[in-house]
Amino acid sequence: MIYDPDAESVGESSKEPVPTEVSDAIRTLIRWSGDNPEREGLIETPERVARAWREYCRGYGDDPAYHLSRIFHEVGGYDDVVLLKDIPFQSHCEHHMAPIIGRAHIAYLPGDYVVGISKLARVLHAFAHRLQVQERLTSEVANCIWENLKPQGVAVVIEATHGCMTGRGVRTPNVIMKTSRMLGVFRDDEKSREEVLKLIGS
Ligand SMILES: Nc1nc2c(ncn2[C@@H]2O[C@H](COP(=O)(O)OP(=O)(O)OP(=O)(O)O)[C@@H](O)[C@H]2O)c(=O)[nH]1
């Protein structure tokens, strides 16, 4: 699939035809859950669900590195940490395909380049809109910034709740999973790490 940045906020899959085997699978799931897929309220649900999943998983068609390809060189001599804090995101866990809802904090200490700040959130969403575990999501975002922006350091902290822990299974609400990935100076230098964690408020 070709990534279309203009389509992302409106649900690019809304006009896409749904293959019969996909809607049939969802019909089977509805039946298996105990309801009748032929009753009026559920007639169009399989196609809706299929299109919703195309949106939830739109990250498979989104190249995260692409968002870091428009780099800037001139930032008026600024040479300190850049932090994008409290970025809300939604993902789905690869074990249950249940929602992961949280906030990410992404910081980097620029090397020779900086990037438009929205691009950090775009990188996050490109990886989040896939089936994930939180640890991998955290690493993928950090590694992508590290490899493409070549900064002196990257810090990614993610805090999220997992639907598979609240709505089912252990049924324990209000638990927040926290993960972090530090690279470069934030990994190697304790003072820099403390500084960035203080900025993040974590
Ligand atoms: N480490 C990690 N675990 C996750 C994540 N998302 C979901 N899980 C966990 O993945 C585990 C899957 O465990 P399994 O024993 O295979 O599946 P299960 O029988 O449905 O487990 P329960 O959730 O305990 O009922 C569960 O403990 C989930 O809480 C994540 O992002 N990171």
Ligand SMILES: [Zn+2]
């Ligand atoms: Zn899960």
